[in-house]
Amino acid sequence: MSKEAATDLCSPVSPGTVGVLLCGCHGTMGGPGGLDAVHAALASDPDVAAVLSCPDLCSAQGIEDAATKLAAASCDRAVLAGCKAMESFLPGQGTAQVGLADGCSALAMIRDVCGQVSEGGQVWSERAIEVTRNAVRRVLAQREIESLKLPVIPAVMVLGGGQAAAMGVLALAEAGRDVHWVVAGADPEADTLSEFGRFLRRTFSQVDCLGCGEPDEESRTVRQAQAHPRVTMHTNAMLSWCCGQAGHFEVALTVGEGQDVVPVGALVASLTDLAMLPVDGASAHERTSMTDLLGLVRQLDEGTIPKGRIALVLDADREQGRLANMLSLAAARFLVEAGASCVRVYCRHVRVAGKHLEALYRSARAAGVEFVRHDGDLSISSTAEGSQIVATDAQLGCVLDYSVDLVVQAGIAPMLPEGTPLVSLLNRTGRSTLGPASRNVWFQPHMTNRPGIFVVGADGSDLDLGRVDSDVGQAVADSEALLGDGAYICADDAADIDPEKCVACLTCIRICPHKAIDFDSEKESAVTSKIACRRCGVCAAECPARAIQLPRYTDAELDAELEQHSEIAVFACANSAAPAAASAIRVGWGAKAAVQVIPVPCAGKVDSRHILMALERGAKHVFVLGCNPESCQYIDGASRARTRTAELKELLGQAGLDAGRVHWGALISGEQERFLAMVHEVALSLETETDPERSMTAGVNAQ
């Protein structure tokens, strides 16, 4: 038999018994055009076991009472038909306590389509019936979602030396966590970040630039952390490989000739593989007239202080982060004070608005450091006695041509080269040293794309040393939340891969933004980590064999949802478009066209097939609305949705169909006006196209 039969889209679920809780809005909704008609229609629906008109569904107590009554009427699944106020009840929160199956409930938003409110009479009641029946179908397609308690390894590994690592180790150990501290050298203090920290402290001690009190506090934290009984030190150790997922990592360390494999539940990386911008070609390191920031700091530490004319070039094409800025400013000032004849800082857009940075900038200027803000490229060429720098002054517009004795490339490369420990740990290339997603509003500086792996210190997006403290605190808190008392509690709603259908194509493993899927060679199937999976559904949308289903958003559930036959179907990302749609509807939806908002966890969950299914069932327009691609909670879900929609439009065009019926849009959750501007305009255009009487009923009568 064909694998393709529409009913076979996901693993079969045992159909439960559905009851409908109909909001009576405190008795105001009666009458022939109101909910009485809805009640009667649903009561005669064979899929509905019980209909209860409830006086109060907008309070927790009211819902609990109603759900208890439903359970007493031997229903184990519920549809709540009413308004947005009941949303906090969903999905499945606390339903198990009153005898309903967890995760098996749905909200039918009928408030805007019931007769009393909308003055549309019978037609609108019919729409309310349709919306509620649709929710019943969806609830029937749902699978019961249990709560899981998954064992995790209650230890954390901290990678790297430096202050951030030491603070993390100490905080975790003091919270009672077993900590493995891995440092590259014999001493945690002997690494680049520590060097930078000490340099800043030494050259700029009058400003409390590290956010700590006494100068030797950093050292004290390191010693305390090292001596803590819960801390196991791994010195002279390098990260070799890391496999597994949040809660169950296996980390291999190369120690001398041998290898240690350490099982840990979470990783905190404060890695020192900061990549300096290359200094003008391969042979540059041999040239005495050029160095990079690290080289300069080392020279100054050793007491070799360059004199003469010195240029510090901040790579200003990109935002450098505060560490590079601070170090450059501190070094420039130090050089002037140590007797350099001229120190110039070349920059384009150095941001000095930051804790301590502005003071540092002012004091550097006061000490005599010159700043050149230039436009366009800067050319550096070597001459017999040093280097020649040519730049166009941004203010004066004139070309500045100076000879210098030493050029310091003060930039930190924005991309980590492949093969560096952090890149291999995150299994994601091309990310910036300024954090895995530095412009993404969903990401705090310590977060990475991989659950259970945190970054602190200079590899985090925040290079302000003064804020290392709070990043470390967050990383420690998140590790604690993950590892708890050796068990992680979550709902059993991670992306579900059917091993029978998996063709081992590796697509999901490669595209999962969180790298939460591994290949299980025993099962011969990809398997999702229930802990690391963030439930975005990007994998389910891309699986070529339809082997992956995301609970609550399975193909069967979306299929049931699309039974509604609306004129406009809007797939709305739960993080942006769905709340925007909800508030747009709350403030008053003016268009009469039937618009159906279908919430999805991420726009990246929306597969072309779902868009096409909506079109097949009569939708005149289909929207896929998600977050702005640079701020997708699931990193690249929104950009995938955008590309996928564009490709589908192209395909439709090739097939001679109107590609203009499919729309992609990006917005944030507060942009109800934007939502209206996109969807409402199309809805209004539908009304002018057709007879107004018809367009009102089209949504109902399309089937």
Next chain:
Amino acid sequence: MIVAQRKPMDEIRGFLDRYSRVLVLGCGGCVTVCNAGGEREVGTLVSVLKLSGISEVEQGTIERQCDAEFFEEIRALGESCEAILSMACGAGVQMAARIFPDKPVFPGLNTQGMALNEGAGEWTEACLGCGDCKLGIFGGVCPMTQCSKSLCNGPCGGSENGKCEVDPETVECGWQKIYDRLARIGRLDVLETVEEPRDWSKTHDGRPRHIIRQDLAEEGFSSNE
């Protein structure tokens, strides 16, 4: 693995526009793995075909289209349709045509050959199936596919800085790769031997290749014996 790509939509529509009931048949083998002809792609194409006006479009995806047995589950469905669009590689399309001798069978994909997967959504051609593998001589780099001209005795004059004159921007010189690899394993001496002209009869040029494994083949099965 065999890699394929969906044919342009107008070509597919050109095949099907005279039929009102068609079967789009996916293959669960290589073309599913290369995201071209599995259930997902079949589902998408079926929707588009329905929307573009073919009144009845059926769909099915079988384990492999290069084996006759797997067609059993969709035979009745296929018989009920006027035409079949096979979303398999060229081999699968031909098997489908054998299974349904009285039906027009069309290819939905352009088969690109045997390729390496370079990560999600990216493949590089790696084997022509020439029937006379010389990878052992060429340091594990195939001159038939990696050299734009399939040269077997060193590079042409168009190799510059490791790039091929066919497109110096994007195409690497296969012979540079062969040289680098042989240098790395210390076997540059191999290149001093002149490679005899190929025996093309071992390749397609001889005749359609027919492969028999005697211990498995049923007696009397092979007509070419």
